[in-house]
Amino acid sequence: MTGGRAGGGSGRRVRVEALAPVMVLGPREARHLQVLRLAPGATVLVFDGQGAQAQATLAELDAGRAVLHLGEASEAAAETPQPLTLGVALLKGDKLADVVRAATELGVARVQLLVTRRADAREIGAQKLLRLNRVAEEASKQSRRAVTPDVLAPVSLSEWHWEGQLFVAQPGAEARLTDRLDWSGPVALLTGPEGGLTDDEVLSLRQRGAVAVTLGPRILRAETAPVALLGAVAALGV
């Protein structure tokens, strides 16, 4: 259950300005491909950071430049451009299974369980964690993903180290996820427990760089919020 990188484990992901039949990259990207020990004929996944991605074949490579030929949209196109993590507070009963199932369909690379001030539990049994990972595996197959998300054992919110951008759904927030989302790096989304995160928790997250975003003016159940937030990402086509 190490972090499964979206797009497969090969790491052969190349960012391009835009997807085009022939894509020419500069010295820096060429060096990157050499470090990956790629040679002409190799297949890579190209992505534009805006949600478009496809397979491409490396046609030429030297220290000065790389030329890629666009291939077909691949199986990996079912994955987000960069890994998408859902952080979710521990919830009672089967709610976490429902969240994990929907989150898997909606493209997360991992689910990080979190202990928050008002979370329904402080810990989770090994059997339940195993079961949540099985739910992710089944949902992954059903939604025809190549990647099975990892459901990671809970850590306390204050000790969670997310990668890239973090968006936290917060009643009263005015920022819109869709205005702020940037796929140049990993993306993490966070929703709280029944009763919400405390003001202090949100303040602390914001001090660490998180952006509080709206999910509309109504009160959502803790198990609805993550699906809604992930839906907003999916509705962008990623």
Place this chain on the structure above:
Amino acid sequence: MTGGRAGGGSGRRVRVEALAPVMVLGPREARHLQVLRLAPGATVLVFDGQGAQAQATLAELDAGRAVLHLGEASEAAAETPQPLTLGVALLKGDKLADVVRAATELGVARVQLLVTRRADAREIGAQKLLRLNRVAEEASKQSRRAVTPDVLAPVSLSEWHWEGQLFVAQPGAEARLTDRLDWSGPVALLTGPEGGLTDDEVLSLRQRGAVAVTLGPRILRAETAPVALLGAVAALGV
């Protein structure tokens, strides 16, 4: 179970260019307020069609103009600027209850049950319909909405007459809901049954003006799609 108009049944909703401390409206809007038999001192709900709304007090009114003073964000601010309808294919078991519950939290004014080619059922019992309306009522209270959505008895997809824009979630669609959404009129969203709508059904809807929109490149369960699509709307702050 008549159509509950979002924002309450009073109909005292006034569109303005933008929310401002003092808003001056022209003859046409003034006439509208007179038709509603409003007098200075009356409270109305002003909205800008972009998702912002608040209470306002009518300060002056004659045939030539109306002056409104902005009040506080109101209870009714929990409602979308125009009625939001979810059309959903009949699903098995308790799935419809789950959809109705989440849809209520996410602000729908009504849920129209639909019989589609691949729907799990052709009809629904009176008891079940009653139960779904009770689910909507409970969820409405829990999410602190002033409006209880109506869950309407199923009609066949071809006989459904929606109001305003209709967006249908369709695998392979490229249009984005968030790019097309326009609150100058009612909005309807449609998701299909397990197995999806048929190509013919989608074609027919498009011929009637519907816009097919993406929910990302993965396969979603029929009960996840409506929550995801409604989440995309809620994440815009409405």
